Amino acid sequence: MGTATVGVVNSHGNVNGVLTIDSAIVQAIVAHARRDHPDEACGVVAGPIGSDVPARHIPMDNAARSMTFYEFDSMEHLRVWREMDDRDEEPVVIYHSHTATEAFPSRTDISFAGEPNAHYLLVSTREPDSEEIRSFRIVDGVVTEEEVNIVDATVKA
Template sequence: MLTIDRAILDAIVAHARRDHPDEACGVVAGPIGSDRPVRHIPMDNAARSMTFYEFDSMEQLRVWREMDDRDEEPVVIYHSHTATEAFPSRTDISFAGEPGAHYLLVSTREPDSEEIRSFRIVDGEVTEEPVEVRDGTIESMELMPHGA
Protein backbone atom coordinates (compact mmCIF):
# COMPACT_ATOMS: atom_id res chain seq x y z
CA MET A 1 0.00 0.00 0.00
CA LEU A 2 1.14 3.53 -0.78
CA THR A 3 0.57 5.95 2.08
CA ILE A 4 0.98 9.56 0.95
CA ASP A 5 0.22 12.97 2.42
CA ARG A 6 -2.66 14.92 0.88
CA ALA A 7 -0.40 17.95 0.28
CA ILE A 8 2.07 15.89 -1.75
CA LEU A 9 -0.69 14.23 -3.76
CA ASP A 10 -2.28 17.64 -4.42
CA ALA A 11 1.10 18.95 -5.63
CA ILE A 12 1.47 15.96 -7.99
CA VAL A 13 -2.02 16.53 -9.42
CA ALA A 14 -1.31 20.27 -9.80
CA HIS A 15 1.91 19.43 -11.67
CA ALA A 16 -0.01 17.05 -13.96
CA ARG A 17 -2.66 19.70 -14.66
CA ARG A 18 -0.04 22.40 -15.25
CA ASP A 19 1.86 20.29 -17.82
CA HIS A 20 -1.29 19.00 -19.58
CA PRO A 21 -1.57 18.20 -22.50
CA ASP A 22 2.00 16.89 -22.10
CA GLU A 23 2.69 14.15 -19.58
CA ALA A 24 4.14 15.36 -16.28
CA CYS A 25 6.68 13.38 -14.27
CA GLY A 26 8.65 13.45 -11.07
CA VAL A 27 9.57 11.65 -7.89
CA VAL A 28 8.80 11.79 -4.20
CA ALA A 29 11.87 11.02 -2.12
CA GLY A 30 11.96 9.57 1.35
CA PRO A 31 14.48 8.25 3.85
CA ILE A 32 16.14 5.04 2.65
CA GLY A 33 14.19 1.99 3.76
CA SER A 34 11.29 3.99 5.21
CA ASP A 35 8.75 3.60 2.37
CA ARG A 36 7.69 7.12 3.43
CA PRO A 37 7.34 9.69 0.61
CA VAL A 38 8.17 13.10 2.09
CA ARG A 39 9.91 15.34 -0.49
CA HIS A 40 8.15 16.15 -3.77
CA ILE A 41 10.53 16.68 -6.70
CA PRO A 42 8.72 17.72 -9.90
CA MET A 43 10.86 17.06 -12.96
CA ASP A 44 10.82 18.11 -16.59
CA ASN A 45 9.47 15.74 -19.21
CA ALA A 46 12.39 15.84 -21.64
CA ALA A 47 10.22 14.13 -24.27
CA ARG A 48 7.65 16.98 -24.11
CA SER A 49 5.08 14.46 -25.29
CA MET A 50 1.38 13.83 -24.76
CA THR A 51 1.98 10.06 -24.79
CA PHE A 52 5.43 9.49 -23.27
CA TYR A 53 7.59 10.78 -20.45
CA GLU A 54 11.33 10.76 -20.07
CA PHE A 55 13.42 12.31 -17.31
CA ASP A 56 16.11 14.67 -18.57
CA SER A 57 19.29 12.64 -18.00
CA MET A 58 21.26 15.49 -16.41
CA GLU A 59 18.36 16.47 -14.17
CA GLN A 60 17.88 12.84 -13.15
CA LEU A 61 21.57 12.46 -12.32
CA ARG A 62 21.44 15.64 -10.21
CA VAL A 63 18.27 14.54 -8.37
CA TRP A 64 19.52 10.99 -7.72
CA ARG A 65 22.87 12.33 -6.43
CA GLU A 66 21.05 14.73 -4.13
CA MET A 67 18.90 11.89 -2.82
CA ASP A 68 22.09 9.90 -2.15
CA ASP A 69 23.60 12.86 -0.30
CA ARG A 70 20.47 13.13 1.86
CA ASP A 71 20.23 9.36 2.51
CA GLU A 72 17.02 9.25 0.48
CA GLU A 73 15.64 7.07 -2.26
CA PRO A 74 12.81 7.45 -4.79
CA VAL A 75 9.79 6.18 -2.86
CA VAL A 76 7.29 7.30 -5.53
CA ILE A 77 7.91 7.76 -9.24
CA TYR A 78 4.95 9.46 -10.87
CA HIS A 79 3.72 10.57 -14.23
CA SER A 80 0.46 11.52 -15.86
CA HIS A 81 -1.54 10.07 -18.71
CA THR A 82 -3.35 12.81 -20.58
CA ALA A 83 -5.79 10.82 -22.73
CA THR A 84 -5.94 7.35 -21.18
CA GLU A 85 -6.61 5.68 -17.86
CA ALA A 86 -4.11 5.67 -15.00
CA PHE A 87 -2.57 2.30 -15.85
CA PRO A 88 1.04 1.64 -16.90
CA SER A 89 1.63 1.31 -20.63
CA ARG A 90 3.99 -1.29 -22.05
CA THR A 91 6.58 1.47 -22.36
CA ASP A 92 6.06 2.49 -18.72
CA ILE A 93 6.56 -1.11 -17.65
CA SER A 94 9.70 -1.59 -19.74
CA PHE A 95 11.30 1.57 -18.28
CA ALA A 96 10.35 0.86 -14.64
CA GLY A 97 13.82 0.52 -13.14
CA GLU A 98 13.19 1.06 -9.42
CA PRO A 99 11.70 -2.19 -8.07
CA GLY A 100 11.25 -0.72 -4.58
CA ALA A 101 9.31 2.32 -5.77
CA HIS A 102 5.59 2.95 -5.96
CA TYR A 103 4.64 3.96 -9.51
CA LEU A 104 1.86 6.54 -9.20
CA LEU A 105 -0.17 7.42 -12.28
CA VAL A 106 -2.53 10.36 -12.62
CA SER A 107 -4.97 10.53 -15.52
CA THR A 108 -5.86 14.09 -16.53
CA ARG A 109 -8.10 13.09 -19.45
CA GLU A 110 -11.17 14.44 -17.61
CA PRO A 111 -10.92 18.21 -17.05
CA ASP A 112 -12.78 18.22 -13.72
CA SER A 113 -11.49 15.06 -12.04
CA GLU A 114 -8.40 12.92 -11.71
CA GLU A 115 -7.94 9.19 -11.64
CA ILE A 116 -5.05 8.30 -9.31
CA ARG A 117 -3.67 4.77 -9.04
CA SER A 118 -0.48 3.23 -7.68
CA PHE A 119 1.41 0.15 -8.83
CA ARG A 120 4.45 -1.91 -8.01
CA ILE A 121 6.37 -2.88 -11.13
CA VAL A 122 9.01 -5.58 -10.66
CA ASP A 123 10.61 -7.48 -13.54
CA GLY A 124 7.76 -6.51 -15.86
CA GLU A 125 5.05 -7.67 -13.46
CA VAL A 126 2.48 -5.01 -12.55
CA THR A 127 0.60 -5.17 -9.26
CA GLU A 128 -1.92 -2.50 -8.33
CA GLU A 129 -1.91 -1.40 -4.71
CA PRO A 130 -4.25 0.69 -2.54
CA VAL A 131 -3.48 4.37 -1.94
CA GLU A 132 -4.03 5.78 1.54
CA VAL A 133 -4.12 9.58 1.63
CA ARG A 134 -3.32 11.30 4.91
CA ASP A 135 -3.35 14.92 5.96
CA GLY A 136 0.17 16.28 6.26
CA THR A 137 2.69 18.81 5.06
CA ILE A 138 4.89 18.94 1.99
CA GLU A 139 8.57 19.60 1.54
CA SER A 140 8.92 20.73 -2.05
CA MET A 141 12.26 20.85 -3.79
CA GLU A 142 13.27 23.74 -5.97
CA LEU A 143 15.84 22.47 -8.43
CA MET A 144 18.87 24.55 -9.23
CA PRO A 145 18.78 25.99 -12.75
CA HIS A 146 20.45 23.83 -15.38
CA GLY A 147 24.18 24.41 -15.42
CA ALA A 148 24.23 26.02 -11.96
Protein backbone atom coordinates (compact mmCIF):
# COMPACT_ATOMS: atom_id res chain seq x y z
CA MET A 1 0.00 0.00 0.00
CA GLY A 2 1.41 3.35 -0.99
CA THR A 3 1.66 6.23 1.40
CA ALA A 4 0.91 9.72 0.24
CA THR A 5 3.37 12.36 1.29
CA VAL A 6 1.62 15.11 3.12
CA GLY A 7 2.83 18.59 2.19
CA VAL A 8 3.44 21.47 4.52
CA VAL A 9 0.13 21.84 6.25
CA ASN A 10 0.74 24.97 8.26
CA SER A 11 1.26 27.12 5.17
CA HIS A 12 -1.78 28.64 3.57
CA GLY A 13 0.00 30.79 1.01
CA ASN A 14 -0.13 30.67 -2.78
CA VAL A 15 -3.40 28.82 -3.13
CA ASN A 16 -5.03 29.83 -6.36
CA GLY A 17 -8.38 31.47 -6.06
CA VAL A 18 -8.45 31.71 -2.28
CA LEU A 19 -7.77 34.50 0.15
CA THR A 20 -6.86 32.94 3.49
CA ILE A 21 -7.03 35.53 6.23
CA ASP A 22 -7.05 35.49 9.99
CA SER A 23 -10.37 36.11 11.69
CA ALA A 24 -8.83 38.74 13.99
CA ILE A 25 -7.79 40.79 10.94
CA VAL A 26 -11.22 40.39 9.35
CA GLN A 27 -12.79 41.59 12.60
CA ALA A 28 -10.46 44.60 12.65
CA ILE A 29 -11.35 45.45 9.03
CA VAL A 30 -15.07 45.13 9.75
CA ALA A 31 -14.69 47.30 12.87
CA HIS A 32 -12.91 49.94 10.76
CA ALA A 33 -15.66 49.81 8.13
CA ARG A 34 -18.37 50.13 10.82
CA ARG A 35 -16.53 53.00 12.50
CA ASP A 36 -16.33 55.03 9.28
CA HIS A 37 -19.82 54.12 8.03
CA PRO A 38 -21.58 55.78 6.18
CA ASP A 39 -18.28 56.94 4.64
CA GLU A 40 -16.21 54.33 2.85
CA ALA A 41 -13.26 52.94 4.80
CA CYS A 42 -10.03 51.69 3.23
CA GLY A 43 -6.75 50.10 4.17
CA VAL A 44 -4.13 47.47 3.59
CA VAL A 45 -3.03 44.18 5.07
CA ALA A 46 0.69 43.75 4.57
CA GLY A 47 2.50 40.43 4.51
CA PRO A 48 5.97 39.08 3.73
CA ILE A 49 6.79 39.38 0.01
CA GLY A 50 5.74 36.26 -1.85
CA SER A 51 4.03 34.70 1.16
CA ASP A 52 0.44 35.54 0.20
CA VAL A 53 -0.17 35.77 3.96
CA PRO A 54 -1.95 38.94 5.12
CA ALA A 55 -0.31 39.56 8.50
CA ARG A 56 -0.27 43.25 9.44
CA HIS A 57 -3.45 45.33 9.31
CA ILE A 58 -2.94 48.99 8.39
CA PRO A 59 -6.12 51.09 8.41
CA MET A 60 -5.69 54.06 6.06
CA ASP A 61 -7.42 57.43 6.00
CA ASN A 62 -9.99 57.88 3.29
CA ALA A 63 -8.75 61.25 2.01
CA ALA A 64 -11.99 61.64 0.03
CA ARG A 65 -14.15 61.20 3.19
CA SER A 66 -17.02 60.18 0.99
CA MET A 67 -19.90 57.73 1.11
CA THR A 68 -19.20 56.68 -2.47
CA PHE A 69 -15.47 57.15 -3.04
CA TYR A 70 -12.24 56.34 -1.29
CA GLU A 71 -8.70 57.43 -1.91
CA PHE A 72 -5.54 56.93 0.09
CA ASP A 73 -3.92 60.14 1.26
CA SER A 74 -0.89 60.41 -1.00
CA MET A 75 1.61 61.11 1.78
CA GLU A 76 0.31 58.33 4.03
CA HIS A 77 0.40 56.05 0.99
CA LEU A 78 4.10 56.81 0.41
CA ARG A 79 4.97 56.37 4.08
CA VAL A 80 3.17 53.02 4.40
CA TRP A 81 4.58 51.66 1.11
CA ARG A 82 8.12 52.64 2.17
CA GLU A 83 7.59 50.99 5.53
CA MET A 84 6.47 47.79 3.79
CA ASP A 85 9.52 48.00 1.54
CA ASP A 86 11.81 48.33 4.57
CA ARG A 87 10.19 45.31 6.19
CA ASP A 88 10.27 43.17 3.02
CA GLU A 89 6.50 43.24 2.90
CA GLU A 90 3.97 43.87 0.16
CA PRO A 91 0.27 44.81 0.14
CA VAL A 92 -1.29 41.34 0.25
CA VAL A 93 -4.79 42.74 0.74
CA ILE A 94 -6.19 46.13 -0.24
CA TYR A 95 -9.65 46.62 1.26
CA HIS A 96 -12.42 49.13 1.20
CA SER A 97 -16.07 49.27 2.13
CA HIS A 98 -19.19 49.95 0.14
CA THR A 99 -21.71 51.43 2.50
CA ALA A 100 -24.94 51.29 0.49
CA THR A 101 -24.25 48.70 -2.20
CA GLU A 102 -22.97 45.14 -2.53
CA ALA A 103 -19.38 44.06 -1.93
CA PHE A 104 -18.53 43.83 -5.62
CA PRO A 105 -15.96 46.00 -7.48
CA SER A 106 -17.46 49.03 -9.19
CA ARG A 107 -16.18 50.29 -12.53
CA THR A 108 -14.26 52.88 -10.57
CA ASP A 109 -12.62 50.18 -8.44
CA ILE A 110 -11.63 48.29 -11.57
CA SER A 111 -10.27 51.37 -13.35
CA PHE A 112 -8.04 52.30 -10.43
CA ALA A 113 -6.89 48.81 -9.43
CA GLY A 114 -3.12 49.15 -9.76
CA GLU A 115 -1.73 46.34 -7.61
CA PRO A 116 -2.01 43.17 -9.70
CA ASN A 117 -0.63 40.98 -6.90
CA ALA A 118 -3.10 42.15 -4.27
CA HIS A 119 -6.35 40.60 -3.11
CA TYR A 120 -9.01 43.30 -3.34
CA LEU A 121 -11.26 42.73 -0.33
CA LEU A 122 -14.62 44.48 -0.25
CA VAL A 123 -16.86 44.79 2.79
CA SER A 124 -20.45 45.94 2.48
CA THR A 125 -21.89 47.63 5.54
CA ARG A 126 -25.30 48.38 4.02
CA GLU A 127 -26.98 45.95 6.42
CA PRO A 128 -26.72 47.22 10.00
CA ASP A 129 -26.17 43.84 11.66
CA SER A 130 -24.28 41.74 9.10
CA GLU A 131 -21.45 42.29 6.66
CA GLU A 132 -20.89 40.92 3.20
CA ILE A 133 -17.17 40.19 2.72
CA ARG A 134 -15.87 39.21 -0.71
CA SER A 135 -12.45 39.11 -2.35
CA PHE A 136 -11.30 39.62 -5.92
CA ARG A 137 -8.25 39.73 -8.11
CA ILE A 138 -8.31 42.68 -10.48
CA VAL A 139 -5.71 42.43 -13.25
CA ASP A 140 -5.81 44.45 -16.48
CA GLY A 141 -9.45 45.31 -15.90
CA VAL A 142 -10.47 41.67 -15.41
CA VAL A 143 -12.21 40.82 -12.13
CA THR A 144 -11.97 37.30 -10.72
CA GLU A 145 -13.79 36.51 -7.52
CA GLU A 146 -12.07 34.18 -5.09
CA GLU A 147 -13.08 32.30 -1.99
CA VAL A 148 -12.45 33.96 1.38
CA ASN A 149 -11.13 31.42 3.86
CA ILE A 150 -11.25 32.89 7.37
CA VAL A 151 -8.99 31.06 9.81
CA ASP A 152 -8.20 31.46 13.47
CA ALA A 153 -5.02 32.56 15.16
CA THR A 154 -2.38 32.42 12.45
CA VAL A 155 -1.19 35.90 13.40
CA LYS A 156 -1.92 38.61 15.87
CA ALA A 157 -3.85 41.50 14.38
